[in-house]
Amino acid sequence: MPRRTATMLASILTLIALLCAGVLIPVPYSEMSPGPTVNTLGEHGGEPVLQVSGHKTYPASGNLNMTTVRVTGADYRMNLFEAVYGWLSHDNAVVPHNTLYPDGQTAEQANQENAEEFSQSQESAKVAALRQLGIPVSARVVVGSVVKGSPAQGRLHAGDVIKAVDGKRIEAPGDVAKVVTRHEPGEKVEFTIVPAKAAAAAEKAGKPEPRSTRTVTVPTKKAPGDDRAIVGIQAGTDHTFPFEVDIKLADVGGPSAGLMFALGIVDKLTPGDLTGGKFVAGTGTIEDDGTVGPIGGIEMKTVGARGKGARYFLTPQDNCAAAARDVPAGLTLVKVDTIRDAVKSLEKIRKGDTGALPECAKG
Incomplete structure (x- = not known):
């Protein structure tokens, strides 16, 4: 065989081998791309995204769009070609797999976490919106969850209202851990509670929370990895609203829609339009006190929003620098902190x- 032919054949075989390797060899990366964007003032799946009953509402025009990021699943294994294509694509981002799914998180675990964060963001959005309007919302500290096999299992239950621990009045979820960790592992802690069933029955009947309480004694144990005393519960906050606000949006997870849900509620409950009919999109977590927090995938969200026609994008302050590095043409980034x-x-x-808007500046 002539040397030139042999060289060409070897080159072709090498190329074929590289192509096969690129397709068959997985790499530890995942991809993020612009996801759907939904107007919180409009409908999704044939029904209003925001539904209010028991309080007067007002028509609202324009757009207050929440934005999302589409990501490859926890079980998806990207090959080298897909990774290179994603790196070269302007609208997509390739990131280490552990960035999206830390500690080997499974698809089921990721979905569960996203669902819990989304539910909490809805709750906080309602609280922040009503408080922004001066509408009182009562709050109480409750047992959010009980760890299976922990000392608290069978003694405390999700939904129990925590009034005091060791006689110390509980004002916020963090107060519970402060009192419990003062103990040595093996010591007992006294919880003063209103049982979940009694509290739920009173709320359903529109009656005040029962004044009668129970004292429950729970032993502590050593926390995994350190010497702290724990009982095995996650304390949380439960709110009582003066009227009903439902957020109807399926197939979305995570906490990043909180700000836009809150603004949509404010718009629905006040005369006139917050946007003046303009197309505004945005993102950001929200706390009960109205504080707006940063989110991931900001570059994907601005691209998705502009692609749907947004002219203004409400951007968490801590995301401004990243978002401003590559702003889609025609989109104004508006910095928000609350x-x-x-x-x-x-x-x-x-x-x-x-001209007076607080725009994001490049970092």
Whole structure:
């Protein structure tokens, strides 16, 4: 065989081998891309995203779109070609698999965590929106969950209202751990509670929380990995709302829609339009006190929002630098730190005073 032919054949075989390797060899990466964006003032799946009963609502035009990021699943194994294509793509991002699914998290675990975060974001959005409008919302510390096999199992139950621990009045979820960890592992802790069933029955009947309480003694044990005393519960906050607010949006997870849900609720409960009919999108977690927190995948969300027609994008302050590095043409990034900031910026957009908007600056 002539040397030239042999060299060409070897090159072709090498190329074929590389192509096969690129297709067959998995790499430890995942991909993020722009996901769906939904107007919180509109409908999704044939029904309103925000539904309010027991309080007057007002028509709202324009858009207050929540945004999402589409990610490859926990079980998906990307090959080398897909990774290179993602790196070269302007609208996608390739990140280490552990960034999205830490500690070998399974698809089921990821879905469960996203569902829990989404549910909590809805609750906080309602609280923040009503408090922004000056509508009182009562709060109480409850047993959020009980760890299976822990000392608390069978003694405390999810939904139990925690009034005191060791006689110390509980004002916030963090107070519970502070009292429990003062003990040595093996010592007992006294919880003063209103049982979940009694509290739920009173709320359903529209009656005040029962004044009668029970004292439950729970032994402690050593926490895994350190010497702290624990009982095996996660304390949380439960709210009582003066009227019903439902958020109807399936197939979405995570906490990042909190800000846009809250603004949608504010718009529904106040006369006029927050946006003045403009197309505004955004993202950000939200706390009960209205504080807006950062999220992941900000670059994907701005691309998705602009692709749907958004002109303004409400951006958490801590995401501004990353978002400003590559802003889609025609999109203005508006910096927000609280729901109050967002409402003030929407007022400027509505009035056309866009020159006074607090825009994100490049880091």
